[in-house]
Amino acid sequence: MPTVIFARKVSASAIPPSEHITATEYLHRMGVPDLPPRTSPVDPGYDPSTVEGHLDQSANLIEILKISMSCWIIADENVTRRKVAAAATHSVPTVIGADSFQIAAAHGQFEAYLELCTEFGVARVEYSENFADLPESPSQLVQMARARGLEVQFELGSRSGLISPEDAVAQGSRWLDAGAVQLAAKRPRGTGYFDHQGRFDPSFPERLVRAFGVEAVTFSATDAATQFAILRHFGREVHLCDVKLEDLLNVETYRRGLHSAAFTEEQSCAGLSKQVCPGGPE
Numbered sequence: 001m002p003t004v005i006f007a008r009k010v011s012a013s014a015i016p017p018s019e020h021i022t023a024t025e026y027l028h029r030m031g032v033p034d035l036p037p038r039t040s041p042v043d044p045g046y047d048p049s050t051v052e053g054h055l056d057q058s059a060n061l062i063e064i065l066k067i068s069m070s071c072w073i074i075a076d077e078n079v080t081r082r083k084v085a086a087a088a089t090h091s092v093p094t095v096i097g098a099d100s101f102q103i104a105a106a107h108g109q110f111e112a113y114l115e116l117c118t119e120f121g122v123a124r125v126e127y128s129e130n131f132a133d134l135p136e137s138p139s140q141l142v143q144m145a146r147a148r149g150l151e152v153q154f155e156l157g158s159r160s161g162l163i164s165p166e167d168a169v170a171q172g173s174r175w176l177d178a179g180a181v182q183l184a185a186k187r188p189r190g191t192g193y194f195d196h197q198g199r200f201d202p203s204f205p206e207r208l209v210r211a212f213g214v215e216a217v218t219f220s221a222t223d224a225a226t227q228f229a230i231l232r233h234f235g236r237e238v239h240l241c242d243v244k245l246e247d248l249l250n251v252e253t254y255r256r257g258l259h260s261a262a263f264t265e266e267q268s269c270a271g272l273s274k275q276v277c278p279g280g281p282e
Helices: 023-029 048-063 077-089 096-106 110-120 138-146 164-180 202-211 224-234 245-255 260-271
Strands: 039-043 066-067 095-096 124-126 151-156 180-184 217-220 238-245
Touching: 023 217, 039 048, 039 245, 048 077, 048 245, 066 077, 077 095, 096 110, 096 124, 096 260, 110 138, 110 202, 124 138, 138 151, 138 164, 151 164, 164 180, 164 202, 180 202, 202 224, 224 238, 224 245, 245 260
Parallel strands: 039 066, 039 238, 066 095, 095 124, 124 151, 151 180, 180 217, 217 238
Antiparallel strands: none
């Protein structure tokens, strides 16, 4: 069911000119709740100063930082270690994206890959079945990671890039049963979560949430239209991943009902039925 996520309106007394107020106190006066981090931004190979700057600014909003693609392997090793260490300093765990796992598996270097991830100090690895045969069963692969102190998340999908909701549920169930801590849902090929008229189609993500609950799934949302549509439909509790670091604050202001787009939607929905404006008041 569509969910309104706008900040709750509360009456606030006037602030005397001499009174000091923090941003946290202001947000509480605005009715914005304290939220745990639910967004996983991605580092596609930024320089370390950029990553460190975003961590300084927004670490409290990051659920886990994804070190994406294989850039981290060919970059200067000390720089990659510096990024992982910077995240750890801010109590932000790191996860290596699934592409590196798939390439390692295709070359028969899966165990060496896990050793490398352990050596670099990441907290989690992402597995997938998108373009290479798995070297072992899901349960064995998860156990091999756990033996090295690594968590596992699984990226739903198939080699063709197309997967039905029912197949995604079956695949996700296998991996959660094997011990994966979270499922990452890539947006469907083609128009993604939108139909050919540009309208949000929640059927695929809704099926996953019904099967696994909102906590077990994180939805890939690389652009503002997708980010806002998923947040608008499922509410502020939904998990998002593959968000650009520079888009993180934009996503989180919308999640809290503080983004201008969220405010405009609230005004346009006033007095309209849910049939006219999804997520609006009845």
